[in-house]
Amino acid sequence: xxxxxxxxxxxxxxxxxxxxxxxxxxxxxxxxxxxxxxxxxxxxxxxxxxxxxxxxxxxxxxxxxxxxxxxxxxxxxxxxxxxxxxxxxxxxxxxxxxxxxxxxxxxxxxxxxxxxxxxxxxxxxxxxxxxxxxxxxxxxxxxxxxxxxxxxxxxxxxxxxxxxxxxxxxxxxxxxxxxxxxxxxxxxxxxxxxxxxxxxxxxxxxxxxxxxxxxxxxxxxxxxxxxxxxxxxxxxxxxxxxxxxxxxxxxxxxxxxxxxxxxxxxxxxxxxxxxxxxxxxxxxxxxxxxxxxxxxxxxxxxxxxxxxxxxxxxxxxxxxxxxxxxxxxxxxxxxxxxxxxxxxxxxxxxxxxxxxxxxxxxxxxxxxxxxxxxxxxxxxxxxxxxxxxxxxxxxxxxxxxxxxxxxxxxxxxxxxxxxxxxxxxxxxxxxxxxxxxxxxxxxxxxxxxxxxxxxxxxxxxxxxxxxxxxxxxxxxxxxxxxxxxxxxxxxxxxxxxxxxxxxxxxxxxxxxxxxxxxxxxxxxxxxxxxxxxxxxxxxxxxxxxxxxxxxxxxxxxxxxxxxxxxxxxxxxxxxxxxxxxxxxxxxxxxxxxxxxxxxxxxxxxxxxxxxxxxxxxxxxxxxxxxxxxxxxxxxxxxxxxxxxxxxxxxxxxxxxxxxxxxxxxxxxxxxxxxxx
Numbered sequence: 001x002x003x004x005x006x007x008x009x010x011x012x013x014x015x016x017x018x019x020x021x022x023x024x025x026x027x028x029x030x031x032x033x034x035x036x037x038x039x040x041x042x043x044x045x046x047x048x049x050x051x052x053x054x055x056x057x058x059x060x061x062x063x064x065x066x067x068x069x070x071x072x073x074x075x076x077x078x079x080x081x082x083x084x085x086x087x088x089x090x091x092x093x094x095x096x097x098x099x100x101x102x103x104x105x106x107x108x109x110x111x112x113x114x115x116x117x118x119x120x121x122x123x124x125x126x127x128x129x130x131x132x133x134x135x136x137x138x139x140x141x142x143x144x145x146x147x148x149x150x151x152x153x154x155x156x157x158x159x160x161x162x163x164x165x166x167x168x169x170x171x172x173x174x175x176x177x178x179x180x181x182x183x184x185x186x187x188x189x190x191x192x193x194x195x196x197x198x199x200x201x202x203x204x205x206x207x208x209x210x211x212x213x214x215x216x217x218x219x220x221x222x223x224x225x226x227x228x229x230x231x232x233x234x235x236x237x238x239x240x241x242x243x244x245x246x247x248x249x250x251x252x253x254x255x256x257x258x259x260x261x262x263x264x265x266x267x268x269x270x271x272x273x274x275x276x277x278x279x280x281x282x283x284x285x286x287x288x289x290x291x292x293x294x295x296x297x298x299x300x301x302x303x304x305x306x307x308x309x310x311x312x313x314x315x316x317x318x319x320x321x322x323x324x325x326x327x328x329x330x331x332x333x334x335x336x337x338x339x340x341x342x343x344x345x346x347x348x349x350x351x352x353x354x355x356x357x358x359x360x361x362x363x364x365x366x367x368x369x370x371x372x373x374x375x376x377x378x379x380x381x382x383x384x385x386x387x388x389x390x391x392x393x394x395x396x397x398x399x400x401x402x403x404x405x406x407x408x409x410x411x412x413x414x415x416x417x418x419x420x421x422x423x424x425x426x427x428x429x430x431x432x433x434x435x436x437x438x439x440x441x442x443x444x445x446x447x448x449x450x451x452x453x454x455x456x457x458x459x460x461x462x463x464x465x466x467x468x469x470x471x472x473x474x475x476x477x478x479x480x481x482x483x484x485x486x487x488x489x490x491x492x493x494x495x496x497x498x499x500x501x502x503x504x505x506x507x508x509x510x511x512x513x514x515x516x517x518x519x520x521x522x523x524x525x526x527x528x529x530x531x532x533x534x535x536x537x538x539x540x541x542x543x544x545x546x547x548x549x550x551x552x553x554x555x556x557x558x559x560x561x562x563x564x565x566x567x568x569x570x571x572x573x574x575x576x577x578x579x580x581x582x583x584x585x586x587x588x589x590x591x592x593x594x595x596x597x598x599x600x601x602x603x604x605x606x607x608x609x610x611x612x613x614x615x616x617x618x619x620x621x622x623x624x625x626x627x628x629x630x631x632x633x634x635x636x637x638x639x640x641x642x643x644x645x646x647x648x649x650x651x652x653x654x655x656x657x658x659x660x661x662x663x664x665x666x667x668x669x670x671x672x673x674x675x676x
Contacts, residue, residue, distance in 0.1 A: 048459070113256050122179030179278070182276050195278055371384045441473075442476075452505065511532075515527035529555050554629070600626040640663055
């Protein structure tokens, strides 16, 4: 096929994708199913990968996020609508429960009761009630801000408009799922691709009279902001929702023990075909609200809940090749190039092989016939090999012991926490010595949570690297735009737009800047912690003394692993050069300091010994929430030493010597107006 024909096919697919986006996001009338939409996106990405000359600003590889709807006003959620972590196996659930017990400082005999609630595949909504009156309804949006869809939600009969019960909270956000029953969808299938799209399209119509004609249902399952809620656990809350006039899922149960969760999961999965609504898994929530509050959240997901997804889609394919990809942290990831297959509406041509050990364990070879699994949003992977169909001359795959990019001898590190050798083999190159690592670092530098430069996507990074326009991050801010203007696919306007985008991003917060550097083990949350600690870029840039690194260990959430990575970063000359040259072209804003008005303001704490029913992680969290600070050793900076069972004698003696106040758990909790 010649270049002109390929470009024509590509442009047709891009135009079709743009059309689907228009109908889904602006007109709220999806034209195709999620599977068809994803399949088209993957076809475009496959073409771009195969033919490097293909590019478009509307490509799914370049577009960041989605164009927000202009149909509705936006409002902040009073309490964020968090996403859920996913589980796909019994082992995942065991690990989930283990993490909970560790955080609560409880042993495995501690009985955890779960509220097990089948997850309806619909559209999330949050309903605000004040003095029993339904005042406003918001979509999930980005979790922090939602669209005001009150008028459309008002048409749903399942949603009570006025609640007279005396025990109904004075002010509360009732949350749940808007959906369409499969039986009702029969009369709508000519207009919508599937029940979920029908619900989504109906809720986002401009005219609520049109929404009124759609048989939308609402099932309530949780709450956000509340004032006056008397229930102490999820199961009692669900019962109250029924009494208040809300519909709840009839398959909800309270269950204890992972084995019983699995049994219930299997029972419900067998019932799926007979249900009149689509479910895609079961959500497990810690039933006790007090425990939920103690556990809190990690990033954008609660510690106290997890979604157990139903069986993933599988298909059979052939491994055509095994490619070794190198990430920005030097990790070597083997990827199977498979004969393209459609799994659940998505065209799959790559499957991760995870690491060297996984290849050896499953004895995966080029030419093998394999079962490929695509579980939820997880990257497709090889489930098993059909040994009966293996070619006679098949050879074992030999994992490279040298980096395919720079030739450095790869290594497997010893993990101090697990006391085991890591399964991942890495290129040890620091700085920008290894080309593949450098390219991935640059992609990370311009990514959404880092500099987020419009029009500077992964493909642009790769192209500019090949043309030797960029090698280090600072090169992005010193581009020769006259050269770019003469490149294929570029013109005066597109170059002006790129130049403007880059100029706009020269002003950046310290936390995003730290994250952009791609330091191993330093994600966005850790970057936030570091920015609060250093406050200014100059203090961060001049990090060098031993005492500076030791002081970082006092930051809650930063451990030896992170500090070691930061040390390695600053020990490299290229990295220091990058920091110095970026300092000349950027305005890096100091971290915003929150006013300290908590109960523990200006007080420092250290814990020694085992506390009763509360872990050190939780103690640290309580101290930080109340404007206090935890430190890692006894010194003159310490105000209070909290002692539990079997405290370290050396710490206690030294604290007494320095006349530091020694307190027990009860006294500490009393400082927070809490009882032990």
